[in-house]
């Protein structure tokens with residue numbers, strides 16, 4: 029496995045990998061866990077060669093967010109990726125990704141606007157801009173993202189279609205189901221911010237989501253089910269709810285009643301130093 033941090037060696041390495049067949053890209057911010065490794069395994073099953081990018085992207089962090097605290101452990105990450113048979117790690121230096129004078133912004137309307145887009149202004153501009161650069165740098169045949177970041181996946185799919193970034197459009201961007209801990213908590217690099225007691229309390233999030241989904245699917249009032257979810261989180265040790273919403277799974281349009289198309293329950297909530305997000309499918313009527 030090769031690790032490169034600047035563009036010339038990246039281009040040479042990609043050129044050589046491409047001779048062996050289709051290339052898959054798994055973009056990450058490092059601090060890898062089993063969720064990331066599942067993306068890598070899925071990538072290996074779909075392409076001849078696998079590239080993983082590791083870059084803690086300053087553009088997607090707002091003022092006062094956890095950019096400085098975000099875990100960085102490149103050596104450990106590379107050892108994990110080598111054991112998974114990854115071919116190339118693209119870990120660009122900050123000045124390679126954003127050289128002096130960098131002044132371009134990619135902003136996706138619509139799907140990026142509510143939920144995390146409302147709680148984290150400009151976050152999805154930062155995600156879209158860096159993912160567009162990663163696609164141009166690596167030119168992958170396919171790219172894999174976690175469903176844990178459901179809204180991010182929708183933003184990236186929209187951008188890739190709108191900017192003709194991938195081919196063929198239909199299945200170039202693959203969403204991989206959320207990998208969970210034994211107690212149901214979605215794996216996330218940010219779970220490392222939780223103390224022992226907070227970590228135990230955090231499992232109330234997926235439990236409360238399942239309860240709300242069961243209520244909605246059995247005909248219960250959506251607003252009342254979401255209010256009960258908020259109460260369960262606050263009673264269970266969460267400090268605050270950013271949002272809890274039922275939305276169309278594809279357009280992310282908020283729904284006040286159960287619809288007849290695939291839906292998603294989307295939640296972001298704060299516990300200790302962490303802001304955790306999760307989402308689950310809600311069956312249509």
Ligand SMILES: Nc1ncnc2c1ncn2[C@@H]1O[C@H](COP(=O)(O)OP(=O)(O)OP(=O)(O)O)[C@@H](O)[C@H]1O
Pocket residue numbers: 055056057058063064066067172173174175176177204205206207208214215216217218219
């Ligand atoms: N539990 C998970 N299951 C499946 N995919 C995941 C999971 N966690 C992260 N991913 C995916 O891995 C990719 C890289 O994510 P990232 O490096 O931000 O990790 P993360 O654990 O989501 O960290 P964060 O705490 O920043 O949310 C994204 O496509 C993300 O959706």
Ligand SMILES: CC(C)(CO)[C@@H](O)C(=O)[O-]
Pocket residue numbers: 055056057083085088155158159177180
């Ligand atoms: C897609 C991504 C790597 C862009 O920085 C990041 O948002 C992430 O890790 O989900």
Ligand code: BAL
Pocket residue numbers: 088177180
């Ligand atoms: N996994 C999403 C990246 C972020 O929260 O910045």
